[in-house]
Amino acid sequence: MTQSQIARLFGVYEAAVRNNLRTVFKSGMLRERDVTHPSWNGQSGFGTLYGLESIIYMSFRTGTYRAKAFREWVVHTLSEHYRQGKPKEPSVILVYNSGAERFGQTAS
Numbered sequence: 001m002t003q004s005q006i007a008r009l010f011g012v013y014e015a016a017v018r019n020n021l022r023t024v025f026k027s028g029m030l031r032e033r034d035v036t037h038p039s040w041n042g043q044s045g046f047g048t049l050y051g052l053e054s055i056i057y058m059s060f061r062t063g064t065y066r067a068k069a070f071r072e073w074v075v076h077t078l079s080e081h082y083r084q085g086k087p088k089e090p091s092v093i094l095v096y097n098s099g100a101e102r103f104g105q106t107a108s
Helices: 003-010 014-027 052-061 065-084 097-103
Strands: 036-040 046-050
Touching: 003 014, 003 046, 003 052, 003 065, 014 052, 052 065
Parallel strands: none
Antiparallel strands: 036 046
């Protein structure tokens, strides 16, 4: 996901995502080269895609309802995986902007 997509997912400004990611990388909690991937966006050049680890870290650094719902999903999924003690088919998260109505906000 891009910084803009992460911001929309959690309902925050893109600057907040950028600042939090910068803090996480500077602190050494994550290494930027391990959780990012350059991507050609087709119009304005290269962009950066952030991996699941980055998104999980962002959810714990963000206090919105959407971030809380994402954290709960992560904890539930990991707990179920641990309890089952066997490999499980991977879960897939589909994020689509029109689903924002479910969170009491209109899609923009």
